[in-house]
Amino acid sequence: MRINALFLASLFVAASVQSAAARVNVHIDLGSQRMYVNSARGSYSWPVSTARAGYRTPRGVFSAKALQPMHYSAKYDNAPMPHSIFFNGGYAIHGTYATRALGRPASHGCVRLSPWNAARLYSMVRQEGATISISGRR
Template sequence: MRPLWFAIALAVASMLAPAGASASVQARISKSTQTMNVYVHGALYASWPVSTGRGKYATPSGTFRPRRLERRWYSTKYSNAPMHYAVFYSGGYAIHSTAEVSRLGSPASHGCVRLAPSHAAQFFSLVRAHGAGRTVISIGR
């Protein structure tokens, strides 16, 4: 077992790591399988069903960093729809909770990535704990 000072030094070093350092948290979202795999320090943490954008409301593909976290948020575009545990990654697009859990596993949103409330809360907590600069969101086919 390592001494306490070593653990503290390691924690401080990881907080001071340059922005280009590898991500602590990775969210890999597949629009074709409607799943989100979350990795923490390279190890699979969870695999959850999601709902991405449907029809003309396609979820944008690409690699993003979180821009903003909102514990309680309501859409300013879609009739104040709740978007709790929102991790915004591109403009108004976010990964957030949904009450429509029966629709998870198929495209159903206006472009955001929807998760079950407990999964959205877990992801939100991971991003907040590890930091937006140490989180990468990848969205592909």
């Protein structure tokens, strides 16, 4: 009986480790304006744009709350937000067509990526889930 309990406990731990490892880990560094991604598909480092002066990108640890293949911002003139990954209220990681601004603060608070990288991240998060951490100073 005790061996069965130990066996079941070890299976539970193994399953927990596997499911935790399957999640996409996304880290956004506000200082360097870079996103670091680790997933079952590989590791990536991409330039991003976060909040410009007068706005803020929230810091902390979040999970992906909602995914939308194409969202239009009701707050900012129906601005397109392709491959949106919402993580904190109206804050999202999403693609941008303003790719020249990537690598420096330029948004109203969301985390912007190139359309190609946003599509890739969206696909990973949709399949694996995500833990999103944001730290650093602009």
